[in-house]
Amino acid sequence: MELYELTVHELMDKLENKEITVTDITKSYVDRINEKEKDVDAFVTLTTDEALSKAKVVEEKIKNGETKSKYSGIPIGIKDNICTKGVKTTCASRMLENFVAPYDATVMDKINNENMIMLGKLNMDEFAMGASTEYSYFKKTKNPWDLNRVPGGSSGGSAAAVASNMVPWALGSDTGGSIRQPSSFCGVVGLKPTYGLVSRYGLVAFASSLDQIGPITKDVTDSALLLNLITGHDSKDTTSLDIEKKDYTKALVNDVKGLKIGLPKEYFGDGINPEVKKAIMDVAKKYEEMGAIVEDCSMEVTDYALATYYIIACAEASSNLGRFDGIRYGYRTKNFENLKDIYINSRSEGFGEEVKRRIMLGTYVLSSGYYDAYYKKAQKVRTVVKNEFDKLFSKYDVLLTPTSPTVAFNIGTRSNNPLEMYLADICTVSVNIGGLPGISVPCTTNSEGMPIGFQLIGNHFSEDTILRAAYTYEQNTNFREENKPTFKK
Amino acid sequence: MNISREEIIHIAKLANLKLTEEEIEKTLYNMKDILNFANTVNNVNTDGVDESIGATENYNVFRKDEIKEFGDRDILLSNAPEQEDGMFKIPKVI
Numbered sequence: 001m002e003l004y005e006l007t008v009h010e011l012m013d014k015l016e017n018k019e020i021t022v023t024d025i026t027k028s029y030v031d032r033i034n035e036k037e038k039d040v041d042a043f044v045t046l047t048t049d050e051a052l053s054k055a056k057v058v059e060e061k062i063k064n065g066e067t068k069s070k071y072s073g074i075p076i077g078i079k080d081n082i083c084t085k086g087v088k089t090t091c092a093s094r095m096l097e098n099f100v101a102p103y104d105a106t107v108m109d110k111i112n113n114e115n116m117i118m119l120g121k122l123n124m125d126e127f128a129m130g131a132s133t134e135y136s137y138f139k140k141t142k143n144p145w146d147l148n149r150v151p152g153g154s155s156g157g158s159a160a161a162v163a164s165n166m167v168p169w170a171l172g173s174d175t176g177g178s179i180r181q182p183s184s185f186c187g188v189v190g191l192k193p194t195y196g197l198v199s200r201y202g203l204v205a206f207a208s209s210l211d212q213i214g215p216i217t218k219d220v221t222d223s224a225l226l227l228n229l230i231t232g233h234d235s236k237d238t239t240s241l242d243i244e245k246k247d248y249t250k251a252l253v254n255d256v257k258g259l260k261i262g263l264p265k266e267y268f269g270d271g272i273n274p275e276v277k278k279a280i281m282d283v284a285k286k287y288e289e290m291g292a293i294v295e296d297c298s299m300e301v302t303d304y305a306l307a308t309y310y311i312i313a314c315a316e317a318s319s320n321l322g323r324f325d326g327i328r329y330g331y332r333t334k335n336f337e338n339l340k341d342i343y344i345n346s347r348s349e350g351f352g353e354e355v356k357r358r359i360m361l362g363t364y365v366l367s368s369g370y371y372d373a374y375y376k377k378a379q380k381v382r383t384v385v386k387n388e389f390d391k392l393f394s395k396y397d398v399l400l401t402p403t404s405p406t407v408a409f410n411i412g413t414r415s416n417n418p419l420e421m422y423l424a425d426i427c428t429v430s431v432n433i434g435g436l437p438g439i440s441v442p443c444t445t446n447s448e449g450m451p452i453g454f455q456l457i458g459n460h461f462s463e464d465t466i467l468r469a470a471y472t473y474e475q476n477t478n479f480r481e482e483n484k485p486t487f488k489k
Numbered sequence: 490m491n492i493s494r495e496e497i498i499h500i501a502k503l504a505n506l507k508l509t510e511e512e513i514e515k516t517l518y519n520m521k522d523i524l525n526f527a528n529t530v531n532n533v534n535t536d537g538v539d540e541s542i543g544a545t546e547n548y549n550v551f552r553k554d555e556i557k558e559f560g561d562r563d564i565l566l567s568n569a570p571e572q573e574d575g576m577f578k579i580p581k582v583i
Contacts, residue, residue, distance in 0.1 A: 195544035209543040239543070269569040307529045318504060325505075327577055329568035339580055348507045356506055359495070361523060363504040366516060374527060379540035381533045386541065419522045428520040433545025460545075 003028035003112040004165040009221045011168060012070045015062075022073030022230065023060065025168075026055035026117055026306035027073050033119065034110075039147055039487055042161040044080045045088050046120040050073060071114035071229060077167035079158050080121040081128055082213065083202035084108055087118070091204050092136035093126045095324050095331045095350035105202020106149070107213055108235045114229065119167050122156030126352045127321065128178055128206045130154050131424040134415045135354045136476050144485035150406040152182030152424075158216045159186040163374045163485050166424055169217040169226055173203055176209045176309050177428025180440035184403035184453030185217055187442040187483060190216045191223050194460050195435030196241035199234030207316035208239070208378045210309075210432040219480065220441065220471040224248035227463060243461070247388045251464035253457060254475045261469075262396035267427055268303035269414060272405045279444045280402045287400070290476055292469075297396065299403070302430060304381055309429035310422060311365050311378035317355075318362025324350065331397060382433050389434045393459040398469050400456055402427050403440040407450035427455060437463045441470045442479045451483065509548050 003011070016021045030048045035045060058073040060066075078084060081091045081312035084099035086238060090096045104112065111118070120208055125135040131140045133156025141156045143149040144164040151160035155172030159182035162170050172179040183190025198213045198458045215226035228249065233242040263284055270276055284294050326332035326346030333345035339350070351359070365374035392399060405426055414421045431438040437460075440453040459467040497516050501508050510517060542548065559565065562575060571578040 095512065099568055102559075102567065119500065138508075141568070189524075196547070230515040235552065238552070239547060241545070241547070302534060304530055304533050307527050310523070311527050316541045322505075326570060327579060332570035336580065337571050339582055342580065344507050347505050351506075353512075356512075357516065357519060359504050359506065360500055360520065361527075364492075364496075364500050364520070364524070365527070367500065367503060371502075373531065376540060377530050377533075377535065379542075380535035380538045383538050384533060384535060387538075418519050418526075419526060422526075432544070 004032040007191055007218045008074055008168045008225060011074060013409045014394055016070065017149050022059040023055045023282060025073065026051050029119055031165065036164050036166055038488070039142065040144055040160050040164050040166070041141050042122055042157040042164070043120040044090055044092060044123050044138055044157070047087055047118055048120065051117045054117050059115065059161045059233065061115060067115050069114045071116050073115060074118060075117045075119045075168055076111060077119050077122050077158060077170035078108070079124055079155050079163045081124060081173055081204040082107060082171060083204070084118065084121065087121060089121065089204065090138070091127045092124045092138055093350065093352065093355070094137045097137070097331065099329055103202065106199035106231045106236060108202065110229055113382060117460060121189070122161055122170060124155035125156070126156040126355050127204070127357050128173055128175055128316070129317070129354050130192045131177070131181060131421050132414065133157060133182070134411065135352060137352055140411055142446045143289030143408045144487055145187060145408070146488050148489070149410050149450070150183030150185070152404070152408060154178040155216060159183050159188055159190065160360070162186070162216050162218060164487070169215060169222055171230070172216045172430065173211055173213050175206050176313060177425045179214045179216060180428050180438055180455060181304055181404050181424065183440045184442070185408035185451065187479070187485065188218060188409050189220055189223050189439065189441055190214065191227060191439045192431060192437060193227065193231070193463060194437045196239055197461070197463070198230050199232070199237040200359070201234055201236040205320040207313040208320060210313055210318060220467060220474050221249070221252055223439070223469050224252055246464060248463055248467055251467040252471045253468050254472050256469055259292040259398065259469060260396045260422060261292050261294045262285055262297040262392055262399045263294060263297040264297050264302065264392070264399055264401060265391055266299055267401035271426060272402055273407070273422065275446045276402050276404070276406060276452055280400065280454050283443050284400055284476065285452045286473065290472060297392060300387050301381065301384050301394060304429040305385055306422065306426050306431055308378045308381040308385065309425070309433055310361070311374050311380065312433070314358045315366050315375050316360035316362070318359045318366065321355070321359055326350070354418065357385070382464065385430055385433045389422045390438060398456045398458050403453040403455040407446050407448070407452060431457055436460060437466055439466045439470050443477070444479065445483050449486065492517065492524060
């Protein structure tokens with residue numbers, strides 16, 4: 001077995017037992033990148049040379065006892081909307097094609113403090129707006145299970161890189177499903193934490209009240225390990241919550257006896273592909289067999305969550321992206337005579353089609369005459385969504401749903417129909433509206449060999465509960481052993 | 490939900506965007522669909538419901554107004570398309 005096939009906790013064990021060195025691990029991943037990146041196109045920027053040099057330095061540090069952290073020397077891939085000092089952060093946009101952040105995001109500080117090794121910056125939909133990574137300005141990432149298909153999005157580069165073993169794990173960001181949906185499409189584990197659990201400082205803002213950074217990993221144990229590293233209050237992000245840090249590896253207990261699981265019927269409607277529906281019902285059966293109590297439930301407002309999400313997300317995006325003016329950083333047009341020209345032409349030339357569409361929609365719903373009917377109304381529906389979740393979580397520990405209504409679709413089939421692309425987020429957006437944690441776990445493949453993931457939604461700060469439930473499922477099934485990406489062309 | 494060509498141009502202006510003829514046509518076509526869809530939020534009964542201000546109930550997080558030096562002026566300016574004497578450069582305004 002090659003080192004790149006191992007999970008991070010397996011790599012940590014081997015490092016601890018001195019069976020392997022940090023350089024062995026880094027080399028294994030760099031070789032794998034050299035072999036697979038040409039097919040998958042997951043990276044915007046590679047830092048493999050820097051990674052190999054850093055591996056030697058970290059190896060010395062470990063030898064000299066200067067670092068005792070088990071994370072030392074573990075490689076990682078980073079979504080390209082997380083600021084990395086000295087390495088480009090492009091958001092897969094022409095607007096930030098040459099942007100080098102002057103500081104590290106708080107999650108990067110945490111990663112660097114543990115002497116972890118970054119392998120590169122991963123592709124995404126431009127400014128995280130999309131569900132297929134096709135809206136990247138630079139390249140289209142392919143799904144390792146079938147190179148004709150999308151990896152999902154917006155963290156498509158992160159999910160594809162983990163699935164193809166080019167990185168052992170990665171950070172993504174999730175505004176309406178951007179960690180969970182690509183994880184589902186690529187057969188890996190993706191966790192979107194409770195809003196406020198992880199600092200957003202240095203994450204390029206899309207929709208500030210919805211965005212969260214989270215781990216994309218090969219298995220649930222790694223998810224808990226990476227979550228442990230990135231959580232914690234940060235005074236630089238006023239929305240990060242000052243609460244006691246938990247050790248999520250303690251949640252990795254193989255037991256769901258008595259766990260109450262709700263199946264909200266709105267997530268199993270006509271829009272859900274029958275094979276996906278069957279797969280999720282099989283997961284529900286498995287949970288029952290393992291001793292959980294599974295019940296049907298209902299969350300009527302689900303049908304309106306997607307519209308609510310797009311109003312709020314686009315409104316916030318139109319405001320957040322106002323900062324891109326061609327003055328302090330980012331793309332500046334060559335066609336200008338005055339200041340106003342710089343603003344307008346830099347933005348019109350620097351942003352891609354989908355980003356402009358969302359800025360337009362956001363500006364519209366916030367504009368005079370439409371504010372009440374759209375934005376204000378959506379913020380009220382947001383309260384209704386939260387109230388309905390509260391009601392459900394007074395009865396259930398977790399909710400079980402599909403992560404996505406379909407498996408990964410073919411490249412080019414939805415990119416010309418924005419509304420159809422938005423519908424890909426239907427199972428994931430409510431979680432962001434409610435600020436709740438959600439995890440996508442692979443369960444099976446469909447008749448075409450494409451992975452299907454299920455989603456577990458927990459109450460605020462109950463990452464431990466969803467991790468326990470996910471871990472128990474994983475321990476009693478064999479998705480990773482039985483299914484591998486084929487890189488089929 | 491109908492949106493006119495004039496409204497598209499007006500919204501673009503508010504957003505500091507300039508759309509080509511082709512983009513205006515396309516936006517007009519897509520926005521109608523998207524707004525019809527967005528409009529479905531009005532089917533939810535929200536009588537007596539307050540607006541959310543965010544994902545959590547966190548409200549007005551205060552901190553002391555203290556100056557913290559970033560220290561490296563050059564690196565902050567290094568991404569500027571044009572700079573002069575340690576300042577961002579823009580065309581003449583007045």
